[in-house]
Amino acid sequence: MIETLTEFAKDVRDGLSKDNKTLPSRYFYDEIGDDLFVKIMDTPEYYLTDSEMEIFTDRTDELVKLVNFDRKFDLIELGAGDGTKTIHLLKALPKSNFKYIPVDISSNALDLLSQRMKKAMPDLEIETRNLEYFSAIKTTESENPKLVLFLGSSLGNMLDDRAKEFLSQLAKCLRKGDKVLLGLDLKKSADIILPAYNDAQGFTREFNLNLLRRINEELEADFDLSKFEHQPVYDETKGIALSYLRSTEDQTVNISCLGCTFSFAEGEVIHTEISRKYDRPLVDQLIESTDLEIEAWITDSKEYFADIILEKH
Numbered sequence: 125m126i127e128t129l130t131e132f133a134k135d136v137r138d139g140l141s142k143d144n145k146t147l148p149s150r151y152f153y154d155e156i157g158d159d160l161f162v163k164i165m166d167t168p169e170y171y172l173t174d175s176e177m178e179i180f181t182d183r184t185d186e187l188v189k190l191v192n193f194d195r196k197f198d199l200i201e202l203g204a205g206d207g208t209k210t211i212h213l214l215k216a217l218p219k220s221n222f223k224y225i226p227v228d229i230s231s232n233a234l235d236l237l238s239q240r241m242k243k244a245m246p247d248l249e250i251e252t253r254n255l256e257y258f259s260a261i262k263t264t265e266s267e268n269p270k271l272v273l274f275l276g277s278s279l280g281n282m283l284d285d286r287a288k289e290f291l292s293q294l295a296k297c298l299r300k301g302d303k304v305l306l307g308l309d310l311k312k313s314a315d316i317i318l319p320a321y322n323d324a325q326g327f328t329r330e331f332n333l334n335l336l337r338r339i340n341e342e343l344e345a346d347f348d349l350s351k352f353e354h355q356p357v358y359d360e361t362k363g364i365a366l367s368y369l370r371s372t373e374d375q376t377v378n379i380s381c382l383g384c385t386f387s388f389a390e391g392e393v394i395h396t397e398i399s400r401k402y403d404r405p406l407v408d409q410l411i412e413s414t415d416l417e418i419e420a421w422i423t424d425s426k427e428y429f430a431d432i433i434l435e436k437h
């Protein structure tokens with residue numbers, strides 16, 4: 125049985141078998157999750173999108189000067205999602221100077237993105253990659269220089285050690301002069317951050333619970349979604365937001381595809397997401413053992429969010 129398990133099944137089994145139960149956040153993004161994430165980005169509480177959008181719309185010329193190359197380049201976007209911010213940069217760059225390569229593990233997100241881009245920019249040279257981040261970069265071996273976009277503070281979904289390793293692995297895939305445009309959410313007070321992970325319309329709650337619905341559907345499980353609640357927490361001193369699913373009673377859940385059951389005590393939590401917040405010393409620390417150097421640090425007017433241009437030296 126073990127041999128035939130999908131990666132999703134193995135990750136669910138491993139995560140729920142730990143003393144402190146976890147589920148990887150990348151499984152949020154199926155068709156329903158993609159749609160909920162777009163709704164979350166539209167909520168007034170989710171300042172991250174508005175802040176980064178302000179940089180992409182009001183500072184476009186500056187961005188273009190910083191990221192454009194004097195010859196044709198590959199613009200690779202990791203975890204591209206719906207590309208609503210990216211499109212402003214793509215429109216401002218000289219059309220024939222780049223190929224756009226959006227990468228996403230969600231084929232649904234990529235299909236929607238591709239349709240939208242082709243409609244808005246019929247001349248855009250676009251090549252989608254429905255792969256994991258690094259598998260996608262490895263399949264993009266051309267002589268062209270690279271600009272890698274990693275927006276929306278997606279790096280913050282990794283613990284610092286993992287983020288460090290990610291940046292060092294990314295740097296190894298790049299050549300001298302290649303660039304990274306990295307969008308990071310900055311440290312700020314809990315009264316701004318916490319509502320972003322607990323919107324009044326309940327989309328974040330649904331997004332978190334969607335993980336259990338997905339396990340029910342894809343792994344034939346019997347999670348009762350009404351017996352789990354969304355629990356966001358923000359530690360202001362550390363600058364770390366965490367999302368949990370909290371069991372509201374003692375219960376047992378059967379996952380048929382895994383052939384096992386998991387027990388949950390009342391109040392026990394499953395950790396589902398981390399959203400790290402950054403400042404300059406932390407970013408310096410994350411890139412210190414890579415060949416990446418900060419070329420520019422652009423923030424929105426409220427200084428909630430930063431888009432950082434890194435160059436490989």
Ligand SMILES: C[S@@+](CC[C@H](N)C(=O)[O-])C[C@H]1O[C@@H](n2cnc3c(N)ncnc32)[C@H](O)[C@@H]1O
Pocket residue numbers: 150153161202203204205206207227228229230233255256257274275276277278
């Ligand atoms: C939080 S959304 C951000 C979307 C977009 N970058 C933005 O700023 O709005 C993260 C996206 O990354 C994709 N994703 C998550 N983990 C991934 C991985 N390991 N490899 C490729 N794509 C991934 C998800 O499917 C989702 O579309």
